[in-house]
Amino acid sequence: MKIAVLPGDGIGPEVTREALKVLDALALPQLTLFEGDVGGIAYKRHGHPLPAETLEMARAADAVLFGAVGDPECDTLPREYRPEQAILGLRSELGLFANLRPAAGFPGLEDLSPLKPELARGIDLLVVRELNGDVYFGDKGERDSAGGREGWDDMSYNEAEVRRIAHSAFRAAQKRRKKLTSVDKANVLETSRIWRETVIELAGEYPDVELDHMYVDNAAMQLVRSPGQFDVIVTGNLFGDILSDQASACVGSIGLLASASLGERTTEFGTFGLYEPIHGSAPDIAGQGKANPVAAILSLAMLLRHSLGRDADANRIERAVAASLSSEIRGADLGGSASTQEIGDAILRHLQAIA
Numbered sequence: 001m002k003i004a005v006l007p008g009d010g011i012g013p014e015v016t017r018e019a020l021k022v023l024d025a026l027a028l029p030q031l032t033l034f035e036g037d038v039g040g041i042a043y044k045r046h047g048h049p050l051p052a053e054t055l056e057m058a059r060a061a062d063a064v065l066f067g068a069v070g071d072p073e074c075d076t077l078p079r080e081y082r083p084e085q086a087i088l089g090l091r092s093e094l095g096l097f098a099n100l101r102p103a104a105g106f107p108g109l110e111d112l113s114p115l116k117p118e119l120a121r122g123i124d125l126l127v128v129r130e131l132n133g134d135v136y137f138g139d140k141g142e143r144d145s146a147g148g149r150e151g152w153d154d155m156s157y158n159e160a161e162v163r164r165i166a167h168s169a170f171r172a173a174q175k176r177r178k179k180l181t182s183v184d185k186a187n188v189l190e191t192s193r194i195w196r197e198t199v200i201e202l203a204g205e206y207p208d209v210e211l212d213h214m215y216v217d218n219a220a221m222q223l224v225r226s227p228g229q230f231d232v233i234v235t236g237n238l239f240g241d242i243l244s245d246q247a248s249a250c251v252g253s254i255g256l257l258a259s260a261s262l263g264e265r266t267t268e269f270g271t272f273g274l275y276e277p278i279h280g281s282a283p284d285i286a287g288q289g290k291a292n293p294v295a296a297i298l299s300l301a302m303l304l305r306h307s308l309g310r311d312a313d314a315n316r317i318e319r320a321v322a323a324s325l326s327s328e329i330r331g332a333d334l335g336g337s338a339s340t341q342e343i344g345d346a347i348l349r350h351l352q353a354i355a
């Protein structure tokens with residue numbers, strides 16, 4: 001089993017270190033780790049945020065464990081050299097079109113959510129975010145206009161792109177509470193009209209799944225008003241990015257939510273994938289030991305489940321995280337004072353107790 005570890009920038013290396021501690025404690029046989037540079041650190045060391053050797057390392061692995069990219073010192077570079085291009089490049093080069101972002105309330109954290117505790121307790125949803133298309137990957141640029149410099153980004157989705165992510169979402173719903181909400185802006189966008197019509201066409205193949213549609217503005221509102229109504233949400237790249245950060249705040253902190261990015265490639269043990277927290281490099285707290293490593297540790301659990309076929313280990317990690325959170329060892333993001341390392345150590349202790 002080969003895992004490519006790409007810690008990246010800012011808090012990426014800090015949270016990835018804690019995830020690797022947990023992985024180490026599992027003492028998996030025949031596991032090889034490869035570590036590569038990605039993001040701002042890769043630009044500074046190799047002149048490119050996604051060096052060819054990093055991409056090759058990712059390709060050759062069964063799974064990629066990714067930290068975060070983003071470095072304020074790189075913000076004024078031409079777009080192709082900016083750290084964020086590295087994660088976009090990995091997602092598209094590796095064909096990872098389905099981004100699963102689960103958000104569920106943790107016992108003991110209800111009072112830390114900005115929502116009423118009874119609402120926070122009811123959150124158990126999965127955002128299935130399309131990851132290879134939309135306005136992220138359309139043509140873009142800058143041109144002159146009567147109003148001065150004008151930036152433009154093409155937004156598009158074709159039927160094939162919608163179909164493959166919709167299949168992923170319907171299948172995910174079948175394994176959960178069988179309810180799928182497709183989120184779009186079909187009252188305004190042609191992209192969304194094709195999206196909605198294509199999802200409806202596919203629904204006939206999944207008669208056991210209840211499908212509804214919601215405009216994204218309403219979805220953002222419903223997510224804070226009554227999040228318990230959602231089971232699986234399927235949406236495009238941009239809307240999924242925004243709604244998943246919002247869902248994380250409803251649960252309690254962006255430091256809690258993990259993600260899996262999957263495509264069609266399978267490995268000897270499962271599905272090839274890239275696993276990362278939904279948060280970024282958090283330059284405002286980097287290097288201070290304040291980052292919550294839970295999202296990174298839960299991303300490792302998703303890696304074990306989807307790419308390495310190790311469900312029991314994944315479940316054990318998830319139980320250890322839940323136990324640790326309810327034991328009130330929490331970081332600054334959750335009103336506590338535990339450091340990144342102390343949170344990792346606490347999870348490790350719970351993991352060993354669960355064995």
Ligand SMILES: NC(=O)c1ccc[n+]([C@@H]2O[C@H](COP(=O)([O-])OP(=O)(O)OC[C@H]3O[C@@H](n4cnc5c(N)ncnc54)[C@H](O)[C@@H]3O)[C@@H](O)[C@H]2O)c1
Pocket residue numbers: 011015067068069070071072084087254255256276277278279280281282283284285290291292293295333
């Ligand atoms: N997948 C990725 O690598 C990824 C994702 C999002 C943002 N980014 C990049 O990260 C940089 C910073 O972006 P941003 O500030 O908008 O988003 P961010 O997610 O990095 O941070 C948003 C806020 O949440 C806090 N936060 C994030 N993760 C946390 C954690 N684990 N524990 C405690 N607090 C945490 C931060 O301190 C900050 O106040 C930018 O360069 C951005 O492009 C990268």
Ligand SMILES: CC(C)[C@H](C(=O)O)[C@@H](O)C(=O)O
Pocket residue numbers: 084087088241278280
């Ligand atoms: C850094 C950025 C390109 C990325 C995205 O928008 O997909 C991030 O916000 C995320 O959620 O993974």
Ligand SMILES: [Mg+2]
Pocket residue numbers: 241242245278
């Ligand atoms: Mg995001």
